[in-house]
Amino acid sequence: MEENSDFWTGKCENVINVSAVEANGAKSDYTNYSDTEGIIDISAPGMAPGAVLNGTEVEVENGTSFAAPMVTSTVAVMKAINPDLTAKEIKEIIRKTANKNVGEEGYDKRLGNGILQMDQAVLKVINRVREKEGEAPIDAETFFEQSAISLKLEKSGDNYILQAKVEELFDSSVDLTLETSQDAVKVAEDKQATLSSPQTVTWTLQSEEEATVKVVRSDTGYCSYVTLMPFDFEGTWTGTFDDTEGSLPLGIVITEKGDEYHCEASLYPEYIFGDEAIRENGFNDDSIFDYQTAKEFVELLLQPRFSNFTVEEEKISFVLDLTVNMFGETQKVHYQFEGKIESEDVILGDVTNTTEGMNGNWGIKKGMDGIRPYEEDFIGFWE
Numbered sequence: 001m002e003e004n005s006d007f008w009t010g011k012c013e014n015v016i017n018v019s020a021v022e023a024n025g026a027k028s029d030y031t032n033y034s035d036t037e038g039i040i041d042i043s044a045p046g047m048a049p050g051a052v053l054n055g056t057e058v059e060v061e062n063g064t065s066f067a068a069p070m071v072t073s074t075v076a077v078m079k080a081i082n083p084d085l086t087a088k089e090i091k092e093i094i095r096k097t098a099n100k101n102v103g104e105e106g107y108d109k110r111l112g113n114g115i116l117q118m119d120q121a122v123l124k125v126i127n128r129v130r131e132k133e134g135e136a137p138i139d140a141e142t143f144f145e146q147s148a149i150s151l152k153l154e155k156s157g158d159n160y161i162l163q164a165k166v167e168e169l170f171d172s173s174v175d176l177t178l179e180t181s182q183d184a185v186k187v188a189e190d191k192q193a194t195l196s197s198p199q200t201v202t203w204t205l206q207s208e209e210e211a212t213v214k215v216v217r218s219d220t221g222y223c224s225y226v227t228l229m230p231f232d233f234e235g236t237w238t239g240t241f242d243d244t245e246g247s248l249p250l251g252i253v254i255t256e257k258g259d260e261y262h263c264e265a266s267l268y269p270e271y272i273f274g275d276e277a278i279r280e281n282g283f284n285d286d287s288i289f290d291y292q293t294a295k296e297f298v299e300l301l302l303q304p305r306f307s308n309f310t311v312e313e314e315k316i317s318f319v320l321d322l323t324v325n326m327f328g329e330t331q332k333v334h335y336q337f338e339g340k341i342e343s344e345d346v347i348l349g350d351v352t353n354t355t356e357g358m359n360g361n362w363g364i365k366k367g368m369d370g371i372r373p374y375e376e377d378f379i380g381f382w383e
Contacts, residue, residue: 126143
């Protein structure tokens with residue numbers, strides 16, 4: 001759209017004129033702009049992630065009609081924090097807290113004072129209120145930490161123990177409310193707790209199915225989420241771990257015996273690859289090893305020995321010792337594995353080569369018949 005420097009609203013002191021920008025900060029093709037200083041006050045993204053049309057259809061739309069509401073919502077939050085703010089003060093704060101450092105060539109001056117930074121504008125208002133109340137200014141990181149809720153979730157037997165920690169209160173009393181996505185989630189305590197000072201609230205939960213739990217605080221409106229994920233360790237797990245020379249395949253079979261888990265692991269176990277897969281492929285597509293030859297070769301070369309398996313709550317740990325025979329020399333290598341559940345069928349963790357002082361990663365997936373591609377960012381090399 002061509003320049004338009006004759007906006008009648010540009011001459012109104014209590015009006016904020018908004019232009020639209022793209023995701024990279026460049027001027028949108030459809031927006032008005034002006035070379036005349038003071039006509040455009042601020043810019044905001046004009047790309048809507050999804051607009052609801054006719055009550056049901058969702059379409060991606062662009063326009064200054066999506067940029068202007070971002071500024072409007074910022075003004076609403078500023079007024080909610082300090083109702084005494086004047087229109088002139090609001091306009092000044094929004095303009096002065098705008099981001100002018102956008103793009104390789106700097107910000108386009110035709111689009112006002114920069115791109116809207118809601119967080120900085122709101123923080124400016126908060127610090128003005130703090131100053132009036134005799135309190136020191138606060139930075140964005142500290143304010144975020146104090147206005148947030150820190151959640152810690154642990155598994156204890158059949159129960160989930162959820163702890164919600166609040167560092168600072170912004171009202172004389174603050175309510176923490178627990179909400180669940182599933183009615184099947186049982187909560188032993190009252191779902192709402194009233195705080196008169198910073199503290200930690202603990203809830204005991206039970207759920208036999210996956211569910212999302214949300215905790216909301218009344219003063220800042222901040223909420224935090226965790227997922228209850230019933231988990232069964234029992235089964236066959238396959239994956240890889242990082243070695244100093246690359247990655248090695250890893251397989252673990254976990255069986256439940258009473259209240260305890262029994263673990264067996266190997267680098268090339270039959271129950272991971274299966275006899276036929278090894279006979280056809282061996283180590284890789286170019287290998288001529290059959291299963292028995294491959295197994296004997298690994299046993300001779302590496303002599304893997306697993307021990308000290310511990311499976312509890314949502315964590316697993318164990319030790320792997322290798323006796324590596326290469327070129328007539330023998331070297332013993334000690335690995336310590338620590339992992340935890342990432343989803344119902346994936347365990348990821350850290351592995352430490354204590355012999356050489358090196359750290360790596362490992363990952364296993366449940367229910368696979370062999371080592372196959374899983375995810376692009378998954379740990380290790382997959383045959």
